[in-house]
Amino acid sequence: MNDFIDNLPLFFQSIWETIYIVVISLVASGVLGLALGVGLTVTRPGHLVARRAVHVSLNVIVNIVRPVPFIIFAAAIGPLTMLAVHTTIGNTAVIFALSLAATFAVARIVEQNLLTVDPGVIEAARAMGASPWNIILRVLIPEGLGPLVLGYTFLFVGIVDMSAQAALIGGGGLGTFAIVYGYQRFNWPVVYFSVAAIIVIVQAGQFFGNWLARRALRR
Amino acid sequence: MSALVRLQNVSKTYPASGLHGPVTAVDDVSLEVNAGDIFGIIGYSGAGKSTLVRLINALERPTSGRVFVGDAELTALGERQLRDERKRIGMIFQQFNLFRSRTVAGNVAYPLAVAGMPRAERDTRVAQLLDFVGLLEKAHNHPEQLSGGQKQRVGIARALATNPRLLLADEATSALDPDTTADVLALLKRVNEQLGVTIVVITHEMEAIRSIANRVAVMDSGRILEQGDVYDVFSSPTTDAASRFVRTVLRDRPTPQTLERLRRVHTGRIVSVKLTEERGFQGRLGRIFAEAGVEWEIIFGGISELRDRSVGSLTYEITGADAAVARALERLQAERIEAVEEA
Numbered sequence: 001m002n003d004f005i006d007n008l009p010l011f012f013q014s015i016w017e018t019i020y021i022v023v024i025s026l027v028a029s030g031v032l033g034l035a036l037g038v039g040l041t042v043t044r045p046g047h048l049v050a051r052r053a054v055h056v057s058l059n060v061i062v063n064i065v066r067p068v069p070f071i072i073f074a075a076a077i078g079p080l081t082m083l084a085v086h087t088t089i090g091n092t093a094v095i096f097a098l099s100l101a102a103t104f105a106v107a108r109i110v111e112q113n114l115l116t117v118d119p120g121v122i123e124a125a126r127a128m129g130a131s132p133w134n135i136i137l138r139v140l141i142p143e144g145l146g147p148l149v150l151g152y153t154f155l156f157v158g159i160v161d162m163s164a165q166a167a168l169i170g171g172g173g174l175g176t177f178a179i180v181y182g183y184q185r186f187n188w189p190v191v192y193f194s195v196a197a198i199i200v201i202v203q204a205g206q207f208f209g210n211w212l213a214r215r216a217l218r219r
Numbered sequence: 220m221s222a223l224v225r226l227q228n229v230s231k232t233y234p235a236s237g238l239h240g241p242v243t244a245v246d247d248v249s250l251e252v253n254a255g256d257i258f259g260i261i262g263y264s265g266a267g268k269s270t271l272v273r274l275i276n277a278l279e280r281p282t283s284g285r286v287f288v289g290d291a292e293l294t295a296l297g298e299r300q301l302r303d304e305r306k307r308i309g310m311i312f313q314q315f316n317l318f319r320s321r322t323v324a325g326n327v328a329y330p331l332a333v334a335g336m337p338r339a340e341r342d343t344r345v346a347q348l349l350d351f352v353g354l355l356e357k358a359h360n361h362p363e364q365l366s367g368g369q370k371q372r373v374g375i376a377r378a379l380a381t382n383p384r385l386l387l388a389d390e391a392t393s394a395l396d397p398d399t400t401a402d403v404l405a406l407l408k409r410v411n412e413q414l415g416v417t418i419v420v421i422t423h424e425m426e427a428i429r430s431i432a433n434r435v436a437v438m439d440s441g442r443i444l445e446q447g448d449v450y451d452v453f454s455s456p457t458t459d460a461a462s463r464f465v466r467t468v469l470r471d472r473p474t475p476q477t478l479e480r481l482r483r484v485h486t487g488r489i490v491s492v493k494l495t496e497e498r499g500f501q502g503r504l505g506r507i508f509a510e511a512g513v514e515w516e517i518i519f520g521g522i523s524e525l526r527d528r529s530v531g532s533l534t535y536e537i538t539g540a541d542a543a544v545a546r547a548l549e550r551l552q553a554e555r556i557e558a559v560e561e562a
Contacts, residue, residue, distance in 0.1 A: 124316035127276055128330040128381075129305035138329070142320035218361065 004189035007181055011190075014177035015197050021095055021163045021173055022201075026156055028099035033106020036062070038136055040107055041114040048122060048132045048140075058107075065104045070162040073101050074169055089170030094163070102159050109151035117143045146217035153209025157202055164198070174198055222287075223385060223417050224252035224275055229284030230441075231270050244270040245281070246441035252434075254384070257411050257418045259432035259449070261425060261464055267441040268421045272387050275419060276308045277301045288385065306334050309378030309416075313390035315370040317362040323349065323373050324358040330380045348376040352406060368399035375406060379414070386410065388420045392427055400424075404431050425468040429453070429525060437461040454493070454530045455557075471521030471531040478561055485518055487538035490548070493557040494522060494531050507554065511547035513539035534561065 004011075036058065042048040043055035068076070074097035078088045085092045117140055125135045141148070164175030174194045182190030231245040244267040252258040262268045273279040274286055277293045286293045291304055317326050324345050331341045349355045352372040362370055371391060378386055388407065392400040408431045410416050420432060428435050428449060435453075436446035437460055444458040453469060456462040466472070472491050473481060481489065492504065508515045515535050522531035537544050551558045 118314075118316065120312055120314050120316040121318060123278065124310070124312060124318075124377075125329070125333075126278060127305055127308070127310040127387075128333050128377075129302040130329075130333045131302060134333060138332075139318060139320075143318060145320060 004187065004193060007177075007187075007190055010177060010181065011193060011197075014172060014174045014194070015201070017091060017171075018160070018163055018173035018175075018198075018201065021091055021098065021166065021171065022156070022159050024095050025098040025102055025159050025163070026152070028095070029102035029106050029155075029159070030152060032099070032103040034110055034141075036103060036107035037110025037114065038140070040111040042132065042136060042140075044115075048126075048135060062104050062107055065101070066108065068101075070098070070101050071165045071168055073097065074165075091166070091171045091173075093169055094166040094171035094173075097169070098159065098162055098166075101162065102155065105158060106152070106155055109155060110148065113147040113151050114140055114144045116147060146213050149209060149213040149216050153206055153213070156205045156209060160198065160202055160205070221254055222251040223254040223256075223289060224250075224258075224419065225285075225287040226250050226271075226274065227285040227287075229271075229274055229281045229286060231267075231274060231279060232282045243441050245274065247284070248438075248441075248443050249284075250436055250443060250446060252417060252419055254417050255411070255415065256434050257408070257420060257432045259420045259422065259428035259435040260438055261422055261428055261435060262438035262460075263423055266438045268423075268438055269389055271438070272389050272419060272421045275385075275387060276305050276310060306330070306381050307383050307385070309381070309383040309386040311371065311374040311378050311386070311388050311391045313393050315362070315367075315374045315394075317370055317373055317377075319362055322359050322361055323354065323365070326362065326373055327377045327380055330377060334381045344380065348380055349373075351379075352376045366399070367395050368402055371395065371399075371403050372406065375403075375410065379410065379416070384415075384417060386416050386418045388418060388422075390422055391420070393422065393424065400427070401430070407431055425464045429468050429523075433526065437464060450526050450528055450530065453525055469521060469523050469531065471523070471533075473519045473534055473561060477519065481518055481534075481536075485516070485536040487514075487536040488544055488548075489518070489534060489536055489561040490551075490558050491519075491532045491534045491561055492551070494529065494533060496529055503554070504551075504556070507550045507556075508537070508547055511539075511550060512543040513537050513547045 040055065040058050040062070043051040043058065045052055077097060077100065081088050081093050081096050085096050087093050121139060121143055122135060125139045163173055166173050167176035167179045174197055178191050178194035181187060182194060227249055229245060229248045230243065233242045233244060235241045248271060260268050260271060270279055274281050275288065277286070281294060288304060288308065293301060293304060296304065318329065321329065327345045327348050328341045331344055336344065346355060349358055352375055354369060354372050354376070357365060357369065362373065365373065392403050395403060404427060407418055411418050420427060422428060432449050434447065435449045437444045437452065437458065439460045445452060445456070445461050452461060453465050456465045494500065515537050517533055518536045519534035520532060522529055537547060
């Protein structure tokens with residue numbers, strides 16, 4: 001236990017780092033994934049701006065990237081990470097790789113949720129002379145918002161999961177703390193406190209997400 | 220009277236997909252809707268009515284033919300120009316298609332925002348519209364808190380927001396119960412009469428046509444079988460499909476089953492005579508029968524009111540010597556009384 005108490009400042013710093021990595025990645029991938037997901041949705045045959053070629057291309061890209069395990073993906077995009085943030089290690093590199101990887105997962109969830117929006121409502125907006133952009137921003141996304149928020153909440157857990165692998169590319173956070181200071185030094189309390197902290201973070205995120213979704217759905 | 224909507228030889232064929240071959244939903248349709256009309260298009264589901272109505276606001280582009288609304292040829296316009304035309308055409312739907320993410324007022328305000336009306340003016344206009352459809356007190360409710368009839372009223376208010384001269388109603392009352400249907404139809408009639416909006420009503424319910432339309436087109440398998448004044452089409456349908464629809468609201472002629480039952484009791488010749496509003500018509504009939512020397516009895520009939528006129532027919536059993544009956548039938552024909560012997 002004393003071994004853990006010695007590491008207490010690092011523990012708190014790790015919690016902060018995890019939250020920092022997760023929140024920035026969630027926001028970045030949330031925005032990028034929303035754009036990509038909207039693109040996937042509206043270019044479908046029969047949808048708002050049906051463009052078969054665009055839809056198929058986006059679909060192929062998402063399908064190629066999504067099954068790649070995060071840590072391999074992070075390694076694979078090393079040159080791109082270097083180009084973008086001028087380093088391939090540390091929290092910044094982790095955030096870049098994580099945001100990009102999560103973008104594709106977000107895109108799929110956004111697509112699935114937006115496809116449940118009643119086509120009749122979109123048709124009504126078209127019949128009023130609204131432009132595709134207006135319909136996307138003022139009708140499609142607001143109508144799908146409740147399920148979207150739940151989808152994002154689901155993804156939040158996934159991003160926490162991926163963020164724990166940051167240790168392998170020199171990032172910080174609870175994953176690194178648990179492995180480097182706990183597992184590799186047989187310091188089990190460090191591992192278990194990390195687990196507890198992760199559970200609290202996930203629960204808090206889940207709770208907040210559910211609350212937001214309830215507000216969006218007014219239930 | 221000028222035509223507000225003109226369709227010239229319009230066809231719409233959907234390309235083959237999967238197991239289906241190409242489907243022709245609308246097949247060489249020409250029709251004109253005059254300004255001020257309530258124009259009914261009636262047909263069974265799958266007749267192509269929903270596609271047809273979507274050709275009028277260019278939600279669907281025809282495979283061939285030309286579509287005019289007012290002075291604009293929609294089939295010659297690009298998507299951007301079409302959007303401006305659509306702002307002047309309202310549309311309501313069977314499932315209402317209200318935005319669940321918006322309040323009643325928010326639903327009505329959306330087309331105003333799309334049309335670029337400043338925010339400050341929108342509120343006034345929204346209140347005015349909700350007042351017109353009788354839902355001002357529901358302005359801040361959400362659609363799921365409304366009944367079906369109320370939802371359609373919101374749909375109507377939303378469709379009228381930008382002062383369109385044309386309103387398309389796609390099975391607008393088909394999801395409603397009979398009482399609510401009557402309310403919504405009365406509202407549409409008010410929209411037509413008070414606001415001068417031309418309305419195209421797509422429906423499979425003859426009652427909706429009977430109660431509000433002045434002109435009607437009967438559609439089957441993508442084609443218009445007949446079209447004209449509602450009174451004319453109702454009182455003398457020329458196609459089978461049209462008479463089937465007419466009979467759903469006008470049970471003036473015996474059906475084959477009824478006829479079978481009547482024959483068990485009545486052994487004479489059975490003749491249905493179309494009624495006219497001519498005074499003394501029954502007396503004239505009575506004299507014809509008396510002079511021919513036949514006995515007669517009314518055994519079936521139906522009379523309805525349609526656009527402030529009576530329409531219907533009466534079915535007579537005529538008995539007597541064969542020669543006398545033949546004489547009676549000849550006289551009916553000679554006097555230009557529309558009579559058919561029921562087979």
